[in-house]
Amino acid sequence: MLDSATTQVLEPVPPPPPPKRPRSRARWLLVSGLLILLLAGAALFAVEPLRHPLPAAAVTRTLPVTATIPGKAPVVPWPKTGQAALSVEGVGSLGTSGGRKAVPIASVTKVMTAYVILKEHPLDRGEQGPKLTVSAAQAAAYPAEQARGESLVPVVAGAVFTERQALQAVLLPSANNMARILAAWDAGSVEAFVEKMNATAEELGMKDTHYTDPSGLDPDTVSTAVDQVILAREAMKLPAFAEIVAQKKATLPVAGVVKNYNSLVGRDGVVGIKTGSTDEAGGCLVFAAVVKVGGRKITIVGAVLGQPGANTPVQLDRVFKATRPLVRTAAAAIGVHPIVRTGDQVATVQGPLDTSTTIHAGKDLHVVGWPGMRVRLDVEIPAVPERLPAEAEHGQVTAVAGDGAPVAGTLRTGVRLEPPSNWERIRQHR
Structure with missing residues (x-):
């Protein structure tokens, strides 16, 4: 007598998925790298102007070195014979x-x-x-x-x-x-x-x-x-x-x-x-x-x-x-003569990126002398900081007529001087 046989049915096995292509990953990495480089370059381009200090303000004197007391010079009636000399003490x-x-x-x-x-x-x-x-x-x-x-x-x-x-x-x-x-x-x-x-x-x-x-x-x-x-x-x-x-x-x-x-x-x-x-x-x-x-x-x-x-x-x-x-x-x-007037411009100040102001006389300066006499004008202006308020005392002007004693007056600034903002510095650099 024959034994009955058991029949086993096998399910088909699906094939494994194909491996991912390495080219797609490399492309992603390349794009990402380029993007990072672009962003870094842009950042460096923006920050570059801020890495350098602003240049110092340039001061240009506009007041003459000498001035002349206005008017007709005196005509001295010298004696026709002999010698004579005439002097004014301190002048x-x-x-x-x-x-x-x-x-x-x-x-x-x-x-x-x-x-x-x-x-x-x-x-x-x-x-x-x-x-x-x-x-x-x-x-x-x-x-x-x-x-x-x-x-x-x-x-x-x-x-x-x-x-x-x-x-x-x-x-x-x-x-x-x-x-x-x-x-x-x-x-x-x-x-x-x-x-x-x-x-x-x-x-x-x-x-x-x-x-x-x-x-x-x-x-x-x-x-x-x-x-x-x-x-x-x-x-x-x-x-x-x-x-x-x-x-x-x-x-x-x-x-x-x-x-x-x-x-x-x-x-x-x-x-x-x-x-x-x-x-x-x-x-x-x-x-x-x-x-x-x-x-x-x-x-x-x-x-x-x-x-x-x-x-x-x-x-x-x-x-x-x-x-x-x-x-x-x-x-x-002999008289007292104004040689510098309040508000007379003495110098200009040119700051970075077209910022600017002026420096002017803060008061009248009078000298003792006579018409036609030459007057020496000396100006002392300290280094200009980045920020300078309007109408701030900054420097001194001195007038000397002949042998006279110096007459000094304060100088004042014009409009306020401020450094440019970071955005202005970046924009100017573009």
Whole structure:
């Protein structure tokens, strides 16, 4: 008997899926990489301008280096003969005439005599100072001095003068004998004192001056108008000197009341300084006058030498007539003048990416001088920061007229200065 057989049916097995193609994955990676590179490049392109610091602002000065006081320059009425020089203290020279040849200066010499005495023996205002006694020999010389026609004050042996009184005798009635007495009192001898006079002249830069005596009687004592102005400016800085030369009279031992030979004192603001006259020198005058300008006192200093005349009265009259127009011209010329006005542009400021502002004067600047005078203008502007507010103080402008003191004023900014934004920097770079 046959066993029955079991029949097994097998299900067909599906084939495996085909493998993914590696090319599709590579393409995706390539596209992604390119996208990343593009994004990175764009980022780098945008950030690049921000990696570098902004350039510093450039400041360009627009104010001139010099300016001229407007108006017609003064015409100085110089004397037709001799020499003259005219100066305004703290401002400058109005000029000279007659050249620089050294000439006799007569009793103008006594300005140096008094200056040396006061430098060696200073006096305060009103102070009498030490005493000196006239010796028998000095008193005995008086008759011979008088016979020569010298300018003198009477003295006697044993007469006592204070330093101030002796200087008054020298500077007001122009006493030759007291100039010699003072010289010997200070230096031990007239000769030694004259050495001091010449040494002082050299120190002051009086290049064309030479002294041979303390009175000026000797015609070999010579100088120039320019040199005498140098000395006069220094002498007027001494309080006692300025006090004495401004006096119209004084009371002295033996002589009593003496008058100042300088008849201009008290007229046209004249406050000194010293007359001189000899046949060789002619009429001479070193002078000072004080005028008020803009609420302040200004001193005019000048010298006129070599005015002709047959005798002392004529010589002095002519030197006075030559001097008064000089004083009046200088006084009329001096004024206070605006040289920089509030708001005047001084500089421009150019910042990065077309940012800009201006710098201007914050106030008026006034100088003392006369029309036609040159004025130097100096500007100091600190480095400009990235941010600068409007109307902020920033720098200084200084004006100097002639020999005057500097006059300074603040500078201010115009519109506000700000650095460009990041977006502006990026956009400008595109």
